[in-house]
Amino acid sequence: MYKLVLIRHGQSTWNLENRFTGWTDVPLTQQGIDEARQAGRLLKAGGWDFDVCHTSVLKRATHTLWHCLDELDRTWLPVVHTWRLNERHYGALQGLNKAETAKKFGDEQVLVWRRSYDTPPPALEPTDPRYEGSDVRYAKLSAGQVPLTECLKDTVERVLPYWNEAMAPAIRAGKRLVVAAHGNSIRALVKYLDGISDADIVGLNIPNGIPLVYELDADLKPLRPHYYLGDPEAAARAAAAVASQGKA
Numbered sequence: 262m263y264k265l266v267l268i269r270h271g272q273s274t275w276n277l278e279n280r281f282t283g284w285t286d287v288p289l290t291q292q293g294i295d296e297a298r299q300a301g302r303l304l305k306a307g308g309w310d311f312d313v314c315h316t317s318v319l320k321r322a323t324h325t326l327w328h329c330l331d332e333l334d335r336t337w338l339p340v341v342h343t344w345r346l347n348e349r350h351y352g353a354l355q356g357l358n359k360a361e362t363a364k365k366f367g368d369e370q371v372l373v374w375r376r377s378y379d380t381p382p383p384a385l386e387p388t389d390p391r392y393e394g395s396d397v398r399y400a401k402l403s404a405g406q407v408p409l410t411e412c413l414k415d416t417v418e419r420v421l422p423y424w425n426e427a428m429a430p431a432i433r434a435g436k437r438l439v440v441a442a443h444g445n446s447i448r449a450l451v452k453y454l455d456g457i458s459d460a461d462i463v464g465l466n467i468p469n470g471i472p473l474v475y476e477l478d479a480d481l482k483p484l485r486p487h488y489y490l491g492d493p494e495a496a497a498r499a500a501a502a503v504a505s506q507g508k509a
């Protein structure tokens with residue numbers, strides 16, 4: 262049996278301000294740091310250990326990993342950064358307040374933008390100062406790979422090659438992986454691993470800073486439903502709070 266741990270970053274400054282974030286590189290709040298450290302303590306208490314860490318190129322995920330590894334006394338572990346684990350790109354919504362956007366466009370429309378599988382939010386113009394195309398960390402990507410917006414389907418399409426080419430082979434080789442990523446890049450992985458339908462993925466929300474565990478068979482299929490470490494009710498409450506962030 263293989264085990265895989267996925268952790269959504271702790272609270273970011275834009276989570277606190279309830280703003281659509283996407284590829285915007287905002288830091289953790291003090292609460293986010295505390296959540297990351299608590300995730301590390303939970304892992305330590307459970308006797309978890311890892312060989313390799315994977316994270317995005319965004320600091321809220323990277324710093325979550327650092328704090329978590331610090332609690333585990335594993336800051337020396339190899340860390341692989343990839344843009345493919347970045348948050349889903351939120352297009353022209355990046356920076357806007359979620360509740361105000363729901364007031365303007367309605368809860369239903371915001372739910373479609375936040376959680377539908379294949380309807381992307383409005384796209385950024387390439388001339389928009391928010392466009393990340395000239396950011397040095399994406400210099401090696403082809404022009405089309407730096408998104409102007411993404412629906413979850415687009416995120417799945419860039420996360421899955423990384424799963425297939427980097428993560429799955431490492432797991433099969435016996436490496437114990439911990440992944441610090443984002444609400445929607447984790448939803449992309451969960452959709453694939455659990456075989457969740459395009460319709461049902463709308464109801465899936467990932468809480469901040471709580472380790473999510475997969476137990477996988479030799480074919481990397483889940484042996485049991487994925488679960489959160491710690492108090493399951495607290496994890497369910499935190500996921501419900503994420504769901505309601507997009508309401509007016």
Ligand SMILES: O=C(O)[C@@H](CO)OP(=O)(O)O
Nearest residue numbers: 280281282283348375444
């Ligand atoms: O703003 C974002 O980038 C994501 C994660 O914080 O938000 P949502 O939960 O609305 O997809």
